[in-house]
Amino acid sequence: MRALAIAQRELSSMFASATGWLVLTGFLAVAGLFWSLSLAAYVDYSQQAMVTPYLASQLDMTEHLISQYFGSIGILFVFICPALSMRLFAPEVANRTLELLLTSPVSTADIVLGKFLGALGFTATMLFATAPFPLMLWQWGNPDLGAFVTGYLGTLLLAGALLSMGMLASAFTRSQIVAFMLAIAGALILWVLQAMGTDSWQAELAVVPHAQDMWRGIVRLSDLTYFAAFIGFFLFATHQRVEAHRWS
Amino acid sequence: MELMHRFSWVFAAIGALCGVVFLSLVYLYGGVTDEARYIGIFGAVAFVGFALLDREQLSEGANSRAGQRGLVSVLLVGVVAFIAIFGYRIARDHDERWDWTGAKRFTLSDESTSVAAGLQRPVTIKAFFAEGSLEGKRFEELTEGYVNASDKLTVEMIDPVKNPIEAERWDIVVETGTVVIVAGEDEQRLEARFDETSLTEALIRLESGEDHLLCWAVGYGEADPDDDREADGYGFAVIRLEGRNYTVKKLKLPVEGIAPDCEALLVVRPTIDWLPNAREALAAWIGGGGRALVMLEAGATPELAADMERYGVLMADDLVLEDSPEHRQAGVDPSSLLLFEENFESHPITAPLHGVIDLSYARSVDVDPEAEGVMARRLLSSSPYAWAETNFDDPALIGPNEGEKQGDVGLAVAVEVLDPTALDVSTEPQAAPALEGLEGAPPTLPSLVAADWSAKPGGRLVVIGDSFPGSNVGVYRGNNGDFVYNSIAWLLDAEDELTERPNEAENQLLNLSAIQQGLVVLISMFFLPGFAALLALITLVRRRRL
Numbered sequence A: 001m002r003a004l005a006i007a008q009r010e011l012s013s014m015f016a017s018a019t020g021w022l023v024l025t026g027f028l029a030v031a032g033l034f035w036s037l038s039l040a041a042y043v044d045y046s047q048q049a050m051v052t053p054y055l056a057s058q059l060d061m062t063e064h065l066i067s068q069y070f071g072s073i074g075i076l077f078v079f080i081c082p083a084l085s086m087r088l089f090a091p092e093v094a095n096r097t098l099e100l101l102l103t104s105p106v107s108t109a110d111i112v113l114g115k116f117l118g119a120l121g122f123t124a125t126m127l128f129a130t131a132p133f134p135l136m137l138w139q140w141g142n143p144d145l146g147a148f149v150t151g152y153l154g155t156l157l158l159a160g161a162l163l164s165m166g167m168l169a170s171a172f173t174r175s176q177i178v179a180f181m182l183a184i185a186g187a188l189i190l191w192v193l194q195a196m197g198t199d200s201w202q203a204e205l206a207v208v209p210h211a212q213d214m215w216r217g218i219v220r221l222s223d224l225t226y227f228a229a230f231i232g233f234f235l236f237a238t239h240q241r242v243e244a245h246r247w248s
Numbered sequence B: 001m002e003l004m005h006r007f008s009w010v011f012a013a014i015g016a017l018c019g020v021v022f023l024s025l026v027y028l029y030g031g032v033t034d035e036a037r038y039i040g041i042f043g044a045v046a047f048v049g050f051a052l053l054d055r056e057q058l059s060e061g062a063n064s065r066a067g068q069r070g071l072v073s074v075l076l077v078g079v080v081a082f083i084a085i086f087g088y089r090i091a092r093d094h095d096e097r098w099d100w101t102g103a104k105r106f107t108l109s110d111e112s113t114s115v116a117a118g119l120q121r122p123v124t125i126k127a128f129f130a131e132g133s134l135e136g137k138r139f140e141e142l143t144e145g146y147v148n149a150s151d152k153l154t155v156e157m158i159d160p161v162k163n164p165i166e167a168e169r170w171d172i173v174v175e176t177g178t179v180v181i182v183a184g185e186d187e188q189r190l191e192a193r194f195d196e197t198s199l200t201e202a203l204i205r206l207e208s209g210e211d212h213l214l215c216w217a218v219g220y221g222e223a224d225p226d227d228d229r230e231a232d233g234y235g236f237a238v239i240r241l242e243g244r245n246y247t248v249k250k251l252k253l254p255v256e257g258i259a260p261d262c263e264a265l266l267v268v269r270p271t272i273d274w275l276p277n278a279r280e281a282l283a284a285w286i287g288g289g290g291r292a293l294v295m296l297e298a299g300a301t302p303e304l305a306a307d308m309e310r311y312g313v314l315m316a317d318d319l320v321l322e323d324s325p326e327h328r329q330a331g332v333d334p335s336s337l338l339l340f341e342e343n344f345e346s347h348p349i350t351a352p353l354h355g356v357i358d359l360s361y362a363r364s365v366d367v368d369p370e371a372e373g374v375m376a377r378r379l380l381s382s383s384p385y386a387w388a389e390t391n392f393d394d395p396a397l398i399g400p401n402e403g404e405k406q407g408d409v410g411l412a413v414a415v416e417v418l419d420p421t422a423l424d425v426s427t428e429p430q431a432a433p434a435l436e437g438l439e440g441a442p443p444t445l446p447s448l449v450a451a452d453w454s455a456k457p458g459g460r461l462v463v464i465g466d467s468f469p470g471s472n473v474g475v476y477r478g479n480n481g482d483f484v485y486n487s488i489a490w491l492l493d494a495e496d497e498l499t500e501r502p503n504e505a506e507n508q509l510l511n512l513s514a515i516q517q518g519l520v521v522l523i524s525m526f527f528l529p530g531f532a533a534l535l536a537l538i539t540l541v542r543r544r545r546l
Helices: A002-016 A018-051 A053-058 A061-094 A098-103 A108-128 A132-140 A145-171 A176-195 A201-205 A209-216 A221-247 B002-006 B008-029 B034-053 B055-063 B065-093 B110-117 B134-149 B164-169 B196-207 B235-242 B276-287 B302-311 B480-491 B514-545
Strands: A218-220 B097-099 B123-128 B153-158 B178-183 B186-190 B212-218 B246-252 B264-268 B291-295 B313-315 B319-322 B333-339 B357-360 B365-367 B374-381 B386-389 B410-417 B460-464
Touching: A002 A018, A002 A108, A002 B514, A018 A061, A018 A108, A018 A132, A018 B514, A061 A098, A061 A108, A061 A132, A061 A145, A061 A176, A061 A209, A061 A221, A098 A108, A098 A221, A108 A145, A108 A221, A132 A145, A132 B514, A145 A176, A145 A209, A145 A218, A145 A221, A176 A201, A209 A218, A209 A221, A218 A221, A221 B065, B008 B034, B034 B055, B055 B065, B110 B134, B110 B196, B123 B134, B123 B196, B134 B153, B134 B196, B178 B196, B186 B196, B235 B246, B235 B480, B264 B276, B264 B480, B276 B291, B276 B302, B291 B480, B302 B313, B302 B460, B313 B460, B357 B480, B365 B374, B374 B460, B460 B480
Parallel strands: B123 B153, B212 B246, B212 B264, B264 B291, B291 B460
Antiparallel strands: A218 B097, B123 B178, B178 B186, B313 B365, B319 B333, B319 B386, B333 B357, B365 B410, B374 B410, B410 B460
16 A cells, blocks of 8 residues: 555656656657558558458558557657656665655555556556547547557556666666666667567567567467566566665 | 786676677577677676686675675575566466457457368478568467367478478478478468468368369459459459369350359359340259359349349349448448348358448349249348439439338348249240341340250359459458358358358458548647647646746
8 A cells, every 4th residue: 555655656746747747748749640650551551452452451450550559659668668767766866865765664665666656657647648549540440449458458568567677777876867778778678689589588588579469469378477577576676676775 | 916906897897898799699690609609708707807806805795794685685686587487487388368359360260160170180280480480470379279179280380491301301492481281191282371261271172172163154244253453353252262172164154155064153243234045044054953143233234133033033223322321331432331240131141240241332132022933032131221222313312212222221132943943944045135226137046055954943043232242352351251152152052161261351441531630640649749738838837836
């Protein structure tokens, strides 16, 4: 419950300043641009398919529109999540407010979990603010609702993974810039690992392939476990790092 | 030694640099090359050197309280990492998959499951794909469902580069992937498409020794069964039929009549009206126990359409238009009809279908309640909001008018001939229709009916008031292809082929008007971000006031 209270405080602080809203504005503008371009390309493709039999047989809204759109949002999160996570611990260390927090009657686990949930809540708010996009498509076309549901789930889990990693980076330094750079380097490494073939251990470690099936409407136990293990590991590592401040 | 101690950080830097280069090489070459290995070892040695040079400081740190807690912390993190990896490995080895798509696009169709379950002998699928290729991974995923449905099916994923002997043995030349399906001495190959349809059809071909001969009537401007380029061609449908052990042969009806070895006659979208002797040949074929599928477009071949009456089928000179946007393609075109499950009448052809049938420029087809000697049943009906438009001259009159069929308009009919004499077949030569400008008696057309023709019950006929469902551009939409293939299967009494087939391309078209596209841009790029920006502004102003 204390973790939830901290999460609520984190989330409120995001929206209490104009910065949170501006981040949301920027995200919606770029996501909207991606959506408009993807939709225009798909409509064009559809019109060609009306008269070109081969295209008609290949046309697939889930693969060519929904999955692509969530892929674009995933790329955005590679940059947004480190920016959100960098401020979770680094400024507290720099301003020496972490000591205050650690002396308050909340456990380190509550602090770590609360800050993570707060950041994830903000990411979820950003993500679900794009809900009018699928609603528009639903009004005019025949999209697969299930693919949208799993697409949002996959993207949220991807964001969770990136935030947890960024949070660890933030706990290791007092500089937000360093935390941002560390987190973005980690995110990019996890992103490019997928290029090493689908069966290699590197690709299994990569974060995106575990979200890709969800962007297509498939949920796998292995992918859910991957995200749970990934997030769990980084939250635990962050917990250990923050705990170190108690006895250092 | 003092100097080395002072610059011990250089060893650490070299170690870190080597680590980065090592990772980069592994990324670039997709594995640990010799160079990467040497650099990695060098980096590790550099780190060991750093540890040895700074051992006193490190030891001091390790012996301190903080150092010991730190060590415990590192060990705990290591244990958690092990648990995380171990847990993931267990989940991966016992993976479960849930298909959340509305149309269950990643779940095997009933037909594929039934084909796999019905395998009579051991079948091995040898899939030659480069290790780690996306196409190979997708194919392996696809085969999971087949393997679960049959204990006679085994799948071998083979990398032709790593197993050149096996690749040569099976004559693998296509680099992008080849699938060889082997059962005893028989084999089938897939070299271009590796989807569910292709695999299921290959298994059907492998298991079924039975071939069906379909005769495609030509000579009156029919659709081209070889055309796989134009939207109205029938090449795609024919390719799929051939993938299921059907042979499609062109038949020059005006000169050859209907060959007795045909199992079914396909009459698809003739644009020139049939002459009387051809119409009698069709009647003799049906009356002699033959089977035929007739697809006639609105406004074409009025004589042939009128002649359907002898089979208990009424085809009017009309065009079915839809008033309800929900039953129109993209909600726009009234001549493009979307028929849902509630529009499918009860019949073995339509019973397995649960999707959408998409018709375009269809004419009405209905059952003649007064017909004798035949049992005709409606297959498809329009929505209650459609009507059969008969006025093509005055646009002002277009709309449901008195005398026009309104609501639940018939669009396809299936007929079984009980008493062939009711068809009133003539084996005599027929008089040609009189032509304008030609004086004298019209010439006589030779009979296309064999002199020893005899009536035989059991003839079957399916009449559809549109040819769009089987056309290249229409066959992949919803249940369109299934409807045509099921019609043919019903004609041939092939009950096991009456099913809903896998379809990789459901109705996926998205047509937006310019206004709708503008609205998308307005909402996505301006309205939503603008709303968030407004809230940012309000927050900023509020904070300044505080």
